[in-house]
Amino acid sequence: MQMDYNDNVKNYDFIMILVTIIMVLTQNYYWLIIYITYFIFIIYSTKETKNQSLLTANRSLENTNFKEGDQILTTLTITNNSEYIFHGEIIDKLPDEAIIIDGSNLHLLYLNPGETTNITYKIYFQRRGKYTIGPIDTRELNAILSKERRSIIKLETEIVIVPFPDKISGYNLSPHSLTSIGGFFSSKLVGDGIDFTGVREYQNTDPMNRINWKSTAKF
Structure with missing residues (x-):
């Protein structure tokens, strides 16, 4: 992602102008010449800094969906392209x-120019939800430390934290055990159900009225 500069740039030009006025009023021309030279160097240094290429950054995660309490390893790759x-x-x-x-x-x-570095850290979330990591704030000083420039790398990563599944214990949920589970209301009808589930081979103990003659005729 490319880094964009905002208008919130903190500089100290008003201090330079104030000092220049004081030197003129006090007729301290020797230091005034030195200070004007320094002031020109400040302007030139700032101009070069504005024309340089900007930082790029990438963020990598192991995944974007995590459970509550999972440790999330975050890796930032920062490159100086200027x-x-x-x-x-x-x-x-x-x-x-x-x-x-x-x-x-x-x-x-x-x-240094063209240099790349990696930054890693681990985080976790105690609550479920959808969260956003980023953007990246930067604070840069120019070569002579006279101007502070704040900027933002517009790099955001959305992650989802889901509840941790509770373990089901103490319950036998096999198909055979479900037949012994009773409901709250008793039925007035006694006998087999009326829902069709399938056919099987005839056995000697099966009643004749349960034979599926259409399926038998296909054999």
């Missing part, structure tokens, strides 16, 4: 119901 070093942190957003049991969804990264 020509510049990425220095910052990433946070894989988790639902409030998720409990981390191994690893962490928050990592500090230092990725």
Whole structure:
């Protein structure tokens, strides 16, 4: 997934402008020249950073359907596709119901151009339901640590937590045992049922009125 930048960019340009005004008012031209040079370098560095390629990320899970209490191993693959070093942190957003049991969804990264890293952690859910993992928040600093840039990797994974099946014990559910199970009401009719279940070979003890003559004629 590609990372898109939002408008929530925290910068400190107003501090630079304020310091420049103070230096002009105090006629400190020596430091003003140095500061203007530094300010130009800031602008150039920021311009290069905006033109670079962005991070890509993939999330892999063992499955998307789990039972209550199952340990879910999550693996993030982060790749720096830009020509510049990425220095910052990433946070894989988790639902409030998720409990981390191994690893962490928050990592500090230092990725060289073209470098890829894997991040793994384990979570589990105590309640059934449908949950979404993601997106991924990032916070990046430029080369001179003067600007903080927040962005979002739009990568979401939906998982379903189903109830854990209870074990049935203490019940004999064989077909022969079902005949001995009585109901709440007794029937006024006594004898065999009237629902047809199938045919079988004739035995000497079978009554004559139970013979299926149509099936017998086919043999």
